[in-house]
Amino acid sequence: MYNGKKILAVILARGGSKRIPEKNIKLLKNKPLIAYTLEEAEKCTLLDRIVISSDDEKILDICRTYKCTLQTRPKELAEDSTPSIDVLQYVMKETEQQEKYDVIVLLQPTSPLRKSAAIEECIRMLIDHTVDSVQTITKAKEHPSIMFKKESDHFVFNSKEFQDPKGEYYVLNGAVYAVTASVLKSGTLYGARNKSVIMDQSESIDIDTMDDWIIAEQRLEIRNIPLSAPFIEEDDIQAVVNVLRTSTLSLGPKLQEFEEKVAAYIGTKYAVAVNSGTSALHLAAKAIGLKPGDEVITTPFTFVATANAILFEHATPIFADIDEHTYTIDPNEIEKKITPKTKAIIDVDVFGYPSHKTELAAIAKKHNLKIIEDSAEAIGTTYDGKKVGSFFECGIFAFYPNKQLTTGEGGILVTNNEEIAKLAKSYRNQGRGESGPWLQHVRIGYNYRLSDINCALGISQMNKVERILAKREKKAELYTKILSTFPEITIPPQSTEHRKVSWFVYVIQVPKRDEVMKRLKQRGVNCAAYFTPLHLTDFYQKEFSFKKGDFPVCERIAERTLALPFYTAISSEQIEYVCKQLREILDELQ
């Protein structure tokens, strides 16, 4: 038993890996499998039950020396089918009737590494990493092996026996274990029969030497790390495919379901899904009634859409400098910018960190201002236990693929205000009224609709929002643990008792940022300077005559900020690699 998971070990017959009939593979679906030796299985305390199943007398003889449940290979199994898999099928059928196991451990009597601690570690890794980020390189031939690297969630198939001088890898023998990675990766099996499993031919490589391994690692993206990546699992894909089989691809049931899910999660009465975060911001600006000439105070340290939404309604963005500790708008600076023309504030929970909600609420009350929360980067962030996006007139979230959750493209407006929800729904759909004929338009409108295809993906992502956010938090914690020991670096603002970060990006402050960024990229570590202060972008400078020095705190921070690779499935090994490169570069630049 580990982490509440029941673990069953099955000792397979030797050489039972040549053929893998598809019908049998279905049994393995969604079950993590690992392989190891019998002797060590006995010593491994995590295993709840060990079943040895074989018709090979020699194997059974060995097994009898250990305290295992013996199960000879059932005679009724077909002659020509794979013994190992048939045994597994038999055992699973049997165990299904008795107890459910979360993890099946296939134990191969011939595995070269024999350490029970290693089995335990393998099991822990499989459970801890769950099933989301297994990447494979394969050139599986007749007897491939899979290398399972310590502290890694990567599998590699090998065509020959792999030399492991440093004792760094767990080696899982046999084609049957190629199934393991396939099942782990996708929940389905692609391969079968003699040729075994083919994951992605373009990535194939024979691993015969340590050099091959290094190349393989690079291909595994251990050394080519993206800045961000969506987190898409099999259920997400299925959700989209299922919608494609229906006749309602837009304005269908998935739209409403998605909106209800988000509203319930954020804690607002209404949610209006649209085709981007920018569209959501525009509808928010419109729905709160911004008019030409109105002034709206916002932060210069944000993505351009925040301020553009103000311009869409011919209102004027007025920037106020930021708090250097949270990177969010500084309430004291807001007060200084208020004039009789000020109508609203667009408050940004930048990088997933909550802004100063209490102070903003007081300012809004005192000056009778409306507030839009641009929480595009902050789904799940809380302030005093309450989700951001639900504090003021309305809030928005964005679902571009770099966000915590994605709908491909998409955004959503959330509100407790019935009138805002009603207007946003109408604006989104060409200004149509709540009822009436399709070609009757009661106000100006846009096509900001989000298709049911996107919404289905959104629902599927929402179903695992807590798991995704918890994973991201774990990844951020690892970065923080390592980077806290780098004296040159300022780590991002962290969660506190009252503020819970939903990790969107991992942004550090670092000296000589541009040079560090250049050198990191040369080493395959993608990173970005988030954000260029909006007042210093060409368009805003030209349009509003902003100049350097206008918002000194924002400028000072923006000169040093660097977003490191960060996404739900980034591995610990990748994070360690990024940090190692960063350490070396900082030393070089001293």
Ligand SMILES: Cc1ncc(COP(=O)(O)O)c(C=O)c1O
């Ligand atoms: C703070 C902020 N606001 C608005 C948006 C716009 O969202 P979208 O790209 O979906 O239009 C983003 C997107 O990155 C953002 O970071």
